[in-house]
Amino acid sequence: MPLLNQALRAALDTRQPLLAELHAQGTDCYRLFHGSQEGASGLTIDRYGPQLMVQSFHTTLENAALLELHATINARLGLETLLVYNDRSRGNSRIDRSDTVYQASAAALEDLIGHEWGLKYRVRGRHAGQDPLLFLDLRNARGWVKAHSAGKSVLNLFAYTCGVGLCAAAGGAREVWNLDFAEGNLTVGRENAALNPELLAMEFIQSDYFPAIRQLAGLPIAQRRGQKLPSYLRLEQRQFDLVLLDPPAWAKSAFGTVDLLRDYQSLLKPALLTTAEDGVLICCNNLAKVALEDWREQVLRCANKLGRPVRDCQVLAPATDFPSADGRPPLKTLILQL
Template sequence: MSSLPLVSAIEKAFSARQTLIESLHGEKTNAYRLFNGSTENHPGLTVDRYGELLLIQTFHAPLEADERIAIENYYASALPGLITVYNDRSQSNSRIANPLQGQEQAEAEKQRQFSELGLNYLVQGRHSGQDPWLFLDMRAGRRRILQEAAGKSVLNLFAYTCGIGVAAAKAGATHVVNVDFAESNLNVGKENARLNDLPIRMRFVQSDAFAAMRQFAGIGQASMVRGKRMPAFPKLEAKRFDLVFLDPPRYAKSAFGVVDIVNDYAALMKLALACTHEGGTLICCNNAAQLSREIWGDQLLRCAKKAGRTVREIEWIQPESDFPSHDGQPPLKIALLRV
């Protein structure tokens, strides 16, 4: 297959982003999506810049050798000096099935620093997980947190590497709690915090989100359920927050509950609402492409009503223009609710 149509597509995408890139650089941001294949005529291919790292990823099929060379050559000319890492994620165990050699492996596993909206974060082309350490489409959410968090207590659920928490602390939040099940994610979050001159010390809680939310909500988490001992979990005092950020994965199952953002988002939202002060703000995220904004928005409103909470205002936060959408329905949906 000729690489010419692909080069034409990435060139068109780069040209379309020039105004955005110039604006982002003015905001001390050097991380953005350069090519979003699902909406730019090459589904299954993404190209992201994280500072000096150029991260190429494939999700449906690996690149042909000439395609990879063509992409690397194009960006070597358009953005000289970047280090390229290619991750083929089209098969299971892709890190094993797609080994790198020598210097290429060393470059892929090197920790690097990049900037977004004046904040510093770590990235590593390859690590023990699959996804990059910061999701670039969530820039819109982190931007909004910088505007919202001053003077507020913040609960960051499914915190991953704590980008939302770092933004909240930098914005002047009085108290920030990051909750994630994976110690490795929180360790990166702690490093992200150290990279920035934050006015407060954030709290990092390694816990299943259901167990944490039940305790913060004052419901409590039992150690025994239906005669079975639950896995160990940290004991937390009841506390409500001014601002709660809920960004769950698509699906996860544990002894404490099932995360299913397509079929049962309400199970999470009900508990998140119970952790949110009356008059506070709950920001909900959903990355399931097959679920429309209208259908999901209706689910959120019905859940709040059933929980006895009034939604005074709902606002949709759109991903920024390096994540273009054909129909105004980007996969990532972010709903800000005043409750």
């Protein structure tokens, strides 16, 4: 597929300055090809340290095209990267584990280590979940947290593999809590902590978001009519200096529904109340169909209504390895000074 290779070469040319910058700052995990914006919709190519992770979301990549792009990237990086191809073009973005196109080598599927902002992260090409263990478009937010955490108490909500928590610990936070309901994700978070043993020991809170954040915020836990709530972890009301709220686009649990399109407020309100006076709340919305301006207005209005007006609101865009021709990247991040 010569057109794909042409598009890939152009993407690599454009990234030259960024890659030099990232390597200098201790980062070897980044996006090399962002297909939707660079000429092959539904294809992404990411470097995770020694590993090259190729993912297709719309159509299966032919074997020859896959091997050609691998060779092109190796030549450009001057590395023998370990190729993993995860075809997610079928069945609700599940990985096709039958691997008919390309069998990854045993070395590529081993537990590996990637780096970002000088920190070590677990890299695993295939695991029980679908996504790679580090979301690369959040790198700038992690960098911001690392630069602004000294002496702070930090709460990382929807923590996944705890990358934000790790950055807070590396930035000199005095206390870091990572909260997520998925035990497997927090287990990887613990592995990430173990890979960086010089850092402050973090807390890992396995809980559904809704009961946890409402207790921290001092709000009642709503019971649905006629339905008994499952048991939940008890937490005391308290606030944190720096809170990060990065929820998935949609998720349903026994306690409520995460729905970034229809109801950001029910996530935001308790997170605002859990942020200390003079504290910072970083909130994200990764839904492409939500416009930044509309969402920002909603967020500011909610804070005002709650009596926690925002003193300053900064927009943080993903780095240029996630290009966006119209200047509207799906991942939107607001840094709110309260």
